[in-house]
Amino acid sequence: MATIKDVAKRAGVAVSTASYALNGINKVSSATIEKVLKAAQELNYKKSGTASDLKRTKTNTIALILSDLSGPYFSELIKGVQEATASNGYDLIACSSVGGDKSTASKFLKEKRVDGAIVLAQNISSELINASAREDFPVIVLDRKVDSPYALHVKVNNRQGGYEATQYMINKGHRTIAYISGPLNSHDNEERFKGYLQALEDHDLPYQSRWKISGDFTREGGYRATKMMIAQQNLPEAVFYANDEMAIGGLQAFAEKNLKVPEDISVAGFDDIQLSEYVNPPLTTVRQPKYEAGALAVHLIFQMLAGEKVEKTYNLPTDFVERLSVRAKK
Amino acid sequence: MATIKDVAKRAGVAVSTASYALNGINKVSSATIEKVLKAAQELNYKKSGTASDLKRTKTNTIALILSDLSGPYFSELIKGVQEATASNGYDLIACSSVGGDKSTASKFLKEKRVDGAIVLAQNISSELINASAREDFPVIVLDRKVDSPYALHVKVNNRQGGYEATQYMINKGHRTIAYISGPLNSHDNEERFKGYLQALEDHDLPYQSRWKISGDFTREGGYRATKMMIAQQNLPEAVFYANDEMAIGGLQAFAEKNLKVPEDISVAGFDDIQLSEYVNPPLTTVRQPKYEAGALAVHLIFQMLAGEKVEKTYNLPTDFVERLSVRAKK
DNA sequence: CTGTTAGCGCCTTCAT
């Protein structure tokens, strides 16, 4: 494998000159550049990214850490991150956190193989994030709060979203509204639930714990929770699923029991994933500003890298998306 | 930022000893390990991944290059790649090729920032792949053939899939079957079309060029192509879309014109993307063995890295998936 | 078991 040294030798110049020529630094005559480029070409020279990174103590790339690369990802989020990164001349890599603190993600975090990271992966421990984030290594966390002063938090206003969805169903005349929760350790779930509770309270509807059913954010979980609810007889008028995946599982469970949505029971979800528009009936849900969240995260990384002062937490508003899965009760 | 030198000094040992201790190499007494670890802890030492990579001329990670991180990805493919990579103790990163030969993907390829790469991204030029692949840098290409002896090709038998889907429709009694193509530069499309043609021929059905309509693999493109076909009056009995995305666009176009699928017209797609199961009617399509393709790609990388001899091209069979979008004509 | 040392390949100051 040819190195810059080989190129320099073949071109008959010093290494430094070759480096300047190769990197387009305005310090060498065009004749020399020519020679160097030609030599590089002939030797099929390729610069070593790792050596370059080491020397410059900078990789010019940021990492997006997801709990599962093959997961149902928020493509809008990724798009926001990708475009913001590219428009700043940085590169982006995505890595998975399967394996938790000994995953690829954790290796990139711990060994600072990138200049900054955006984390959307519960299975990366907060300790790891705290231990990794540092002045020259900002980390933006999207799914929780974290202590380190170098780790910022961009969140979506889940509580507001939960409130609006619930209120909408109340306004449509529903009085008993179940809540199918996400996993209990999920901050997002917690907030959505609080919004739900608040809406109930503001409309003088009593909260009944029997209407809170445990789910886990998966389609399968939503399906099971719904089956269970149906088995208990006595259905609520409406059900608010803590995310769309579960709501879609629920739709399936209702269909299997010949319960029509929304005629027999109304349902709403949260997230506005792509599928939601295509299921039957199209799902009423709460859209998260994912693109914006992604773009903001990247923006913050660059601000921190530039040494600018930034807030520690950002809170983005949600949008309510009305489709056909909730009916108006006369 | 503390380096290994600092750790060694504080622990009162030589750097090599610190290195051994830190890397768990069986060469130092446990007392020394203790000391070193403690010093590292106190200094909040983090090894520099880039320095380590440079020294070992090896990153222990492989890259999966996709044309768009936020795209409608084959999650099964990613899962296959991910699991195979992890089970070999390697790391995986995904990077995008938006920007073509000056994208993040190309930087990783050109600068050999990883030990091997899997490419599923038409907008990375074959020249770039040829120029990057080398003995110690295997590249597996999933979407085309490429010259370099260090770049292998794992492909799905698109022709067979196209043949089976077409034959299925013929067997269901359809005589006029349109083909909505993908972009013309797509090898996959080409092969699917050949399968279609062959099935027609084998069943003595004449191919009529009016039944070949141009699409581009996007939902929007399928929608437009279908609209156009409808506008021309005189519909075929069935239509074979070169991929599911287009078929779904087509479904929408038919629905808008009150044409019922499959009662009025039958449709089949290709890919078996996740959505296909959920659209109305569920789409009959051809499943690609994506998980297997991903896992095989990784497997090949390791074989090449180990200096083993491998075939240059692999061809995986498809599965036909019967759902409800094709009806039997009596 | 521990220490010394020579680079990995590149960038960049400094001198020419």
Add this chain to the structure above:
DNA sequence: ATGAAGGCGCTAACAG
């Protein structure tokens, strides 16, 4: 405009 030289931080002989 070009060259010489010193590391970036780490690993792995090699010597003791």
